Amino acid sequence: MITIPLNSSTGIRIPAWTPMESKPERKQAESIPQIGVSIPQAAKLLNVGKPLMASLVKTGKIRAVKLGKRVVVSVQSLREFVDGGAAPGNPVENAPEVQGRKK
DSSP states (O other): OOEEEEETTTTEEEEOOOOOOOOOOOOOOOOOOOOEEOHHHHHHHHTOOHHHHHHHHHTTSSOEEEETTEEEEEHHHHHHHHHHHHSTTSOGGGSOOOOOOOO
16 A cells, blocks of 8 residues: 655655456346336336226236235236237127226
């Protein structure tokens, strides 16, 4: 370590600035598929509002679990809900009716 005088009359020395050593590269964590999301995240995924998403969960049209104070929506149930409308043998006319905000 190199020191430089702070004040020549007091003789106090402080360490000189040295560039930080480069940190070793961290290994990238393996991507873990997300299996549950919050109500706001689920609403963004389906491009709907939070109240409508909460209503879909409350009525059981989309599965979710309560973990402590959080409600976690199953990503699988979001896919099933969306795929249910256009799945073979289930034409769009037979898809579950979802009511949004009335104007």
